Amino acid sequence: MKIYDKLLNHYQVFFNKKIKSLRRKRNILLYCASDTMVWHILNYYDQVKEDPGYNFYLYYGDAKTDCETSARMSYEITKDTHIKPITNKKKLVLVPLDLIVTADLDYEPLRYKKDIVPILYVNHGFHIVSIDKERNLYAYGERALDEKGRCKFSCILEANLRIANAMNNIEPFKGLVRHVGAKDGDLIEREIDNYTMYRKKLGIKAEETLVCVFGTWRKESLFQYLGREFLEAMGRMTGKGYKFVLSIHPREYAKYDEDVEPMGPVLEEYAQKYGFIVRHPSDSFIPYLIASDMVISDYTSLYENAILAGKKLCFSYFPQYSVGELSIADSMRNEIKVLRREDIKDLEKQLKEIQDADYSAVLEKYKKEIYPGMGVYKSRVNEITRELVGLK
Numbered sequence: 467m468k469i470y471d472k473l474l475n476h477y478q479v480f481f482n483k484k485i486k487s488l489r490r491k492r493n494i495l496l497y498c499a500s501d502t503m504v505w506h507i508l509n510y511y512d513q514v515k516e517d518p519g520y521n522f523y524l525y526y527g528d529a530k531t532d533c534e535t536s537a538r539m540s541y542e543i544t545k546d547t548h549i550k551p552i553t554n555k556k557k558l559v560l561v562p563l564d565l566i567v568t569a570d571l572d573y574e575p576l577r578y579k580k581d582i583v584p585i586l587y588v589n590h591g592f593h594i595v596s597i598d599k600e601r602n603l604y605a606y607g608e609r610a611l612d613e614k615g616r617c618k619f620s621c622i623l624e625a626n627l628r629i630a631n632a633m634n635n636i637e638p639f640k641g642l643v644r645h646v647g648a649k650d651g652d653l654i655e656r657e658i659d660n661y662t663m664y665r666k667k668l669g670i671k672a673e674e675t676l677v678c679v680f681g682t683w684r685k686e687s688l689f690q691y692l693g694r695e696f697l698e699a700m701g702r703m704t705g706k707g708y709k710f711v712l713s714i715h716p717r718e719y720a721k722y723d724e725d726v727e728p729m730g731p732v733l734e735e736y737a738q739k740y741g742f743i744v745r746h747p748s749d750s751f752i753p754y755l756i757a758s759d760m761v762i763s764d765y766t767s768l769y770e771n772a773i774l775a776g777k778k779l780c781f782s783y784f785p786q787y788s789v790g791e792l793s794i795a796d797s798m799r800n801e802i803k804v805l806r807r808e809d810i811k812d813l814e815k816q817l818k819e820i821q822d823a824d825y826s827a828v829l830e831k832y833k834k835e836i837y838p839g840m841g842v843y844k845s846r847v848n849e850i851t852r853e854l855v856g857l858k
Contacts, residue, residue, distance in 0.1 A: 566586070
């Protein structure tokens, strides 16, 4: 640890202890590393904002973010909220913090440790992906550990009950993982009956089958794997009883690998050609998901939202190492249809098979793992927050 960091840590400990004893409200810092984390940070804020015992602050940006961008985004995100933006990192030391909330594994720009201030990891999606090819879940790999091999967080919110139970028995995460259920669970549950309303808004005829196609990013993702041939096949079916909604990860709108062509612009091109509906990353997925009759997806977290909505579901093929051993995707891929490149030539036949299949028991089984019931997510997030800030 650098001398500066050591001095800063000593100062933070002293400052926090002295000031905390003089005040009643708890100060919560919402750390938002990038655009991708905004929704997740505000979702956490929405769960706890009604508690009068909290002051909220927000700091935006990672180590590469310039001061101007950090300030602009901080003000944009906190607009119409009771969150105070902190646009200068140096001013953070003047706020005695009781809790830091982050949706990303990296919060190093803050230079805080959980020994000084409790740090809550609220994640930015379901824990599905493995990026080390050893089948470890993304959120429980090396990036979740500090230089001593300890978990960097005081607490990890976990949507999946199976994962929470497993990780709570494994060092260094033992006792730190709390099952809260899916963030979108209540929202989807309330919207399920609005199928007809959303179809009308999207201009979908009663006799048309609406297929949502959800893709993440990287070489193994749906649109990268199935490619332009898949888009052409859907194009041939459009107007013949089928309509398609295409949704892709924001990373696919810009170059991220020398050997990979970003598919975001390609989707836009084919949408113009065939009349596909494109759901952009900033758009709510709710209208499209609820209005759909089936979902084709890779291991994007949107497939678990499809489970919550009770939608007929098909996976695109992806290598087993792309997902963690404990993920729903890993086990569910053996219980539902998996679409491969060679299936594209008979795409209409494949979709008819999905439409006729009964996956209700499979969907219900996995829904129980990620949705504990109406209001439970909010209640548990509030309970955990109060524990971490010393109010319970």
